[in-house]
Amino acid sequence: MEQKMQDPVFKAAFLEQEMAIDQQMERTQAAPCATPLIIPIAVHYNTPITDANPQCLINKALEQVAQLNLDYSFCNANVGDLCDFAEACPQYFDVPIEDLMPEDGACIQFCLGDQNLPTGEDNIGGYAITVGDYVWTGQNTDTQNNWDGFLNIFVNSLLGDGDVLGVAPFNGGANPSGNGVYIVSGAFGGSGGPCGSGASLDNLGPYTIGATATHEIGHYFGLSHTFSDNLADTPPQTVFNIGCPSYNTTTCSTSAGSDFSGNFMDYVNDACMSNFSASQVTRMQLVAANQNVWAIDKISCFADWFDGTNTYMSCQSFCEPVACPTEASTGYFSTDQTCAGTTYTLPTDYAAGGLVLDEDLSATYTWSIGGYLPTGTALSSTYTPDPIVGCGTEKLLLFLNVGCTGDADLQINGGALSFTIYPDPTQFTIDDLVTFVDGDCQGPTWEVTPECASFVTVNQINGPTFPVTSGSGTADYEIILSYPADCCTDMICDFTTTVNYECDTSGNNCEADNGDW
Numbered sequence: 001m002e003q004k005m006q007d008p009v010f011k012a013a014f015l016e017q018e019m020a021i022d023q024q025m026e027r028t029q030a031a032p033c034a035t036p037l038i039i040p041i042a043v044h045y046n047t048p049i050t051d052a053n054p055q056c057l058i059n060k061a062l063e064q065v066a067q068l069n070l071d072y073s074f075c076n077a078n079v080g081d082l083c084d085f086a087e088a089c090p091q092y093f094d095v096p097i098e099d100l101m102p103e104d105g106a107c108i109q110f111c112l113g114d115q116n117l118p119t120g121e122d123n124i125g126g127y128a129i130t131v132g133d134y135v136w137t138g139q140n141t142d143t144q145n146n147w148d149g150f151l152n153i154f155v156n157s158l159l160g161d162g163d164v165l166g167v168a169p170f171n172g173g174a175n176p177s178g179n180g181v182y183i184v185s186g187a188f189g190g191s192g193g194p195c196g197s198g199a200s201l202d203n204l205g206p207y208t209i210g211a212t213a214t215h216e217i218g219h220y221f222g223l224s225h226t227f228s229d230n231l232a233d234t235p236p237q238t239v240f241n242i243g244c245p246s247y248n249t250t251t252c253s254t255s256a257g258s259d260f261s262g263n264f265m266d267y268v269n270d271a272c273m274s275n276f277s278a279s280q281v282t283r284m285q286l287v288a289a290n291q292n293v294w295a296i297d298k299i300s301c302f303a304d305w306f307d308g309t310n311t312y313m314s315c316q317s318f319c320e321p322v323a324c325p326t327e328a329s330t331g332y333f334s335t336d337q338t339c340a341g342t343t344y345t346l347p348t349d350y351a352a353g354g355l356v357l358d359e360d361l362s363a364t365y366t367w368s369i370g371g372y373l374p375t376g377t378a379l380s381s382t383y384t385p386d387p388i389v390g391c392g393t394e395k396l397l398l399f400l401n402v403g404c405t406g407d408a409d410l411q412i413n414g415g416a417l418s419f420t421i422y423p424d425p426t427q428f429t430i431d432d433l434v435t436f437v438d439g440d441c442q443g444p445t446w447e448v449t450p451e452c453a454s455f456v457t458v459n460q461i462n463g464p465t466f467p468v469t470s471g472s473g474t475a476d477y478e479i480i481l482s483y484p485a486d487c488c489t490d491m492i493c494d495f496t497t498t499v500n501y502e503c504d505t506s507g508n509n510c511e512a513d514n515g516d517w
C-alpha cells in the first residue's frame with residue numbers, strides 16, 4: 001500500500017475513490033439488516049500446510065467463518081466492552097451512545113462455499129477449501145478465475161516468523177475478482193483450539209479467536225486503522241494499542257494509554273477486540289460490491305446462520321443510552337412482616353411499591369437500615385432480623401436508595417419499607433404462650449399470655465364436647481401463631497398439647513364447683 005501510493009497514477013485514482021466514498025458516507029445511514037450482504041468464502045491453504053488432516057482444515061475454516069459472523073453481527077463475547085466504557089465516559093464520544101453501534105451489526109454475513117464448486121480443484125470435504133494450489137502474492141493468482149465472487153482467505157505460515165498476522169488489499173472487496181486476504185496459519189480459525197495438518201493452525205498466542213481475519217476483512221471493505229482514520233465515532237488515537245490495555249473509566253482521559261482500544265481496526269489481542277463503529281459499518285457497506293457480484297450460487301447457507309448450537313439472526317445493539325434519574329416523582333411505600341431469625345429477601349419490584357422515577361433506564365437500587373445512604377448501613381439482597389426476647393413485636397424501617405450506573409455520585413431517597421418483626425417461633429414453649437387450668441366437668445380453661453394475645457389462637461381439636469356429665473380424660477388443643485406465612489414455612493407456628501379433665505358427679509364436689517349440675 002505504501003509503495004503503491006508513490007505511483008502518482010495510482011495515488012490520484014485512490015484519492016478520488018476515497019473522496020467519493022467520503023461524500024457518499026455523509027449522505028448515507030447504515031443499511032438496515034433485513035437483507036444482509038452475504039459473502040461466499042473460499043480458504044486456500046498452502047505449504048507447509050498439507051492435506052494430512054482434512055478435518056482440521058475443515059474445522060478451522062468453519063470456525064473462522066463462524067467467528068466472522070459473530071464479529072460482524074456484533075454478537076461476539078466482548079461486544080459489551082464498548083458500552084461499559086461509553087456508559088462510564090459518554091463525554092469521550094462525539095456521537096450519542098445509542099448511535100455507537102448499529103442495531104443490526106455490520107449487516108454482512110459470511111458463508112463457506114459448498115455448492116457448484118469449480119471443477120478441477122481439490123476441494124476438501126465438499127467445501128471451497130484448497131491445499132497447495134494458490135500462493136498469496138497480494139495479487140489475483142487465480143488465472144482460471146475459478147474463485148471470482150469469493151472472498152478468498154489465503155493461509156500459510158510463511159509470513160508468520162515476523163509480526164505480520166495478516167495482509168489485505170485496501171478496498172479489495174469493491175471488486176472480488178479472485179482476490180482476498182492473507183492470514184498467518186497460527187491466527188486462523190475460531191475458538192476451537194489448535195490443530196495440525198502439516199503445520200499448526202490457530203496456535204499463535206493471544207491471536208487464536210479469529211479476530212485477525214475480522215481485522216483484515218475490515219481493510220478489504222475499506223476500513224483504515226483507528227489510529228489513522230478520520231471517522232468521528234472511532235477512538236481519537238494517534239498511535240496503535242497492543243496487548244489488552246485497560247481503559248481509564250475514572251478520569252475518562254483521552255490521553256495516551258487510556259483510549260478505548262477494543263475496535264477491530266486496532267492491534268490489540270483477539271479477546272480484547274469487540275466492535276466496529278457505526279461509521280465503519282456505513283463505509284464497509286458502501287465499499288463492498290453489491291450482492292450480484294458475489295457468487296452466492298456457491299453457498300447453501302442463508303441469512304439466518306446456524307453454528308450447530310445457536311442460530312444467529314440480527315443481533316440487537318448492546319448499547320443503551322445512559323439516562324440517570326434526577327428525582328423520584330412518587331416514592332416507594334410498602335409494608336411487610338417477617339419473623340426474627342428468618343432470612344428475608346428484600347423487595348426488587350419497586351413499581352409495586354409505587355415508585356416512579358423521572359427516568360429509570362439506568363437506575364440502580366440499594367436498601368439500607370438506620371437511614372438513607374451514606375449515613376445508613378447498606379444491606380445486601382437479604383436481611384435477617386435480630387432475635388426478640390418475649391412476645392413483643394418490633395417495627396423497623398428499611399430505606400430504598402436510588403443510584404445510577406452512569407453516575408456514581410447520584411443518590412435519590414426513593415422511599416421506605418415499614419417492617420413488622422415477630423418473635424422467632426422456635427424460641428417459644430407452650431407454657432410461654434398459654435396457661436391451662438382443669439375446669440372439671442366444664443373442661444379445661446386457659447389464658448393466653450397477655451402480650452402474645454394479638455397473634456395466639458387456641459382451638460380444641462380432640463376430646464369430648466364440654467361440659468361432660470361424668471368421668472375423666474384428656475382433650476387436645478392446638479395453639480396457632482398468626483404469623484407471616486413466610487416465616488412459618490421453615491418454622492413451627494402450630495403447637496399442640498394435651499390437657500386433663502376430671503368430672504366427679506358422685507358426691508357434692510361437682511355441684512359445689514359447678515352450680516349448673
Ligand SMILES: [Zn+2]
Nearest residue numbers: 215216219225
Ligand atoms: Zn491492519
